[in-house]
Amino acid sequence: MAPLLPGDYRIHRGTRDAALLGHSPGALVAFHQPSLHPNLRNWHIQPQHNGTYTIQNVKTGKFLAYPEKEDRVGGSLWPCQWRIEHGPDPSQYFLMVPGSPFVLDILESRSCVTHLALDFLHDKQGSSQVWTLTPSSD
Numbered sequence: 001m002a003p004l005l006p007g008d009y010r011i012h013r014g015t016r017d018a019a020l021l022g023h024s025p026g027a028l029v030a031f032h033q034p035s036l037h038p039n040l041r042n043w044h045i046q047p048q049h050n051g052t053y054t055i056q057n058v059k060t061g062k063f064l065a066y067p068e069k070e071d072r073v074g075g076s077l078w079p080c081q082w083r084i085e086h087g088p089d090p091s092q093y094f095l096m097v098p099g100s101p102f103v104l105d106i107l108e109s110r111s112c113v114t115h116l117a118l119d120f121l122h123d124k125q126g127s128s129q130v131w132t133l134t135p136s137s138d
Helices: none
Strands: 007-013 018-022 027-030 042-047 053-057 063-065 072-076 083-086 092-096 102-108 113-120 131-135
Touching: none
Parallel strands: none
Antiparallel strands: 007 018, 007 042, 007 131, 018 027, 027 113, 042 053, 053 063, 063 072, 072 113, 083 092, 092 102, 092 131, 102 113
């Protein structure tokens, strides 16, 4: 499949429409009403020369990042490289740590807000760990 084109995207998953939002001090996911935060939903995805990507929130300027030796994911002022692989559906993708089996996943802590974390990729077919990337229209 063709590589992902650079541009602004909304990153969401599942039937509950969990949207990846930029939020200081880190990134978080909001369930049910991501439309309440439309200015935090847009992420700029930029390909790098080595086949990886950076993912930066358009509003906050923070990059989606994973600190070394931690499983939590948050926002950073410094770019962090991600491997983006196609999922079972053409609009679905796995957001992965380069050179590892870890994938971006969510830890549900409450019904409306949850934290991001790294987890082992369980299954590429029918996986609940995929994200849908939709080009931003605003």
